Amino acid sequence: MAESTFNFFQHWYPIAPLEDLDPKRPTPVTILGRRLVVWKPTVSEQYRVFLDQCPHRLAPLSEGRVDLETGNLMCSYHGWQFNPEGECTHIPQAENPDLIAKNKDNFCVVTLPIQQINGLLWVWLDEKSADLAASTPLPLSPSIDASKGFVWSSMVRDLEYDWQTLVENVADPSHVPFSHHGVQGNRKQAKPIAMEIAQSTPDLIEATLSRGFATRITFEPPCRLEYAMEFPGGKKFGLVVYCVPVSPGKSRIVGQFPRNFAKTLHHVIPRWWDHIQNRNLVLDGDMVLLHYQEHRLQEYESTQSWKTAYKMPTSADLLVIEFRRWFDKYCQGKLPWEQTVVKSPEQPLVNREVLLDRYKQHTMICESCSGALKNVQRSQVALIGYFAVSVATVAAMPDNLRVSLGLPLIALALIGLGGYAWLKFWLEPKFYFVDYVHSDK
Structure with missing residues (x-):
């Protein structure tokens, strides 16, 4: 992979856990500035992902419906219908019955490759490279495997900060005792973290931690960031985070939390209870800090780079530094927003009620x-x-x-x-x- 050609669009991204998608109605989602619609044909077990615009007058198909008679996606503006392959099958206003057949290629919807694996719906964002998508392995975690004795839960939440801020935060274990004090950490027990970068390539960064039990952190660009921890006695615990770029200043986290112990507890505790008492609380602990940090860094970057704006003297900062170097070297320090997002004035800082709006960010998209x-x-x-x-x-x-x-x-x-x-x-x-x-x- 050349240093200047990392293609964010030619990768697999998880949209959401399958259990959080409604098979009866279209769902809008944005990834890398591309507005998409997720829907499930009534005759298929597979979801479909289209570009969220009808070829007729560009109305959002996510405002449409799945027609119960045909099983196809209907646009709610004028009733055009599209089959699972994205082909137009019905135009109520057509006077000529041959109109659709004669304009088959012109009236179709943009469709994207998808896969349903490990309980997640995945999408490939470049519709022109379906062959490459078919030959590209998904960034799956080896811990999401019931045959190896693992159980896991999952969640999804939209966040009020950018993709690189999310990656940087997850790659930083030293913030946990402070940002998540009383939730997942204890500020009084914070200690130096002996971290080493085991390898760093265009396609993979791995770091190891020495803190009483074996910990390996893996970043597989552009989205998988995983912690694999092994305790004495063979107990294994993981944190699998998929960092999904949505639009400037916004990202989505799709998380999976595997372990090979306390399996009965996993089945007893309701998923929603784990979300409101644990997972959302952890994300709340970061939200305000990261939103304001991101804006401040953007102010600094008008005159200097992160290398001078940040002061990172300890080994606990090594993975953040390595990620930032990777981002500069292979992506020129930016996401390809110019390809999908119309430039708009810088977004102002958001108040706490919006930053920590659990309902819009999580509850309404979590089944x-x-x-x-x-x-x-x-x-x-x-x-x-x-x-x-x-x-x-x-x-x-x-x-x-x-x-x-x-x-x-x-x-x-x-x-x-x-x-x-x-x-x-x-x-x-x-x-x-x-x-x-x-x-x-």
Whole structure:
């Protein structure tokens, strides 16, 4: 691979866990500035990914629907339909029945290669190199393998900072005791990290850590960044992060968390509970820091490079330095936004409510959490309804029954009211917004 020709578009990117995609409706997604639509034909087990624009008048196909009769994707603007291969199959306004056949190539939608592996939907962003896509292995983790005794969970979240900021942050283990104090680390136990770069090539960077147990960090450009940790006794734990560039100042993280122990616990804990109590909390701990850090670095880069803007004197910084060098050497320190994104004025800093908006960034695109939120809201209605009915029933009781029957009903109603308050004021907000104040941790 030549130093100046790293092609971000000719690589596989995960879109989301399959369990978070709705097979009944089109889903919009943006990767590297390309606006895409994900949909599932009714006659297939495979999703499809198209460019999110109808060839008729460029309306977004993600606002369309999957037609129940044909199983094809219908544009909601004028009703044009497209089959799984992207071919136009129906134009309601066509007077000439041969119109579609005569313009087959001109009326088709741009389709992209996809694969469904390891519970994720993958897309290849260059529609002109499908043969290369077919011969290019996906950046899969060896730990996402049930035959090796691993179990894993997954999650996806959209982030308010750029791809290179996300890669840089995940490649930096030394921030964990501080950014995630009380969640995944302890600031009082922070120690120097003896890190070495084991290899660095255009296609792979590997680092090793010495901290009491074997740890290897692998960066496979442009998206896979994996921690593989092995503890005494053969216990293995991993962090597999796919860093997906979305648009300037925005990225998506698709994470998988494998381990070969505590398997029963894995099956017992609901996925949504793990998200609101652990995974989202970790991302919240970084969000404000990284958003502001990124803007400050952009200010510095108008007059100097990261090499002088950053002060990185310890071995804990080695992987960040190696990534930045890789990014400069093979990508000229930039993503190819000019190929897909219309230049716009620099985005202003975003307030905390937007930065930590769990609902838009995660809940609405996570099947587990959106389903749990609906159940939480339904339970609130049931509990408040039970309270009202109980109070009304006791009020209508004869005096001689109010003690024997009324008091137990009121007691249960009050317990239900407490449950309602817990759901309404403690659990439900965790699906929407939780402020992360480091000084309070």
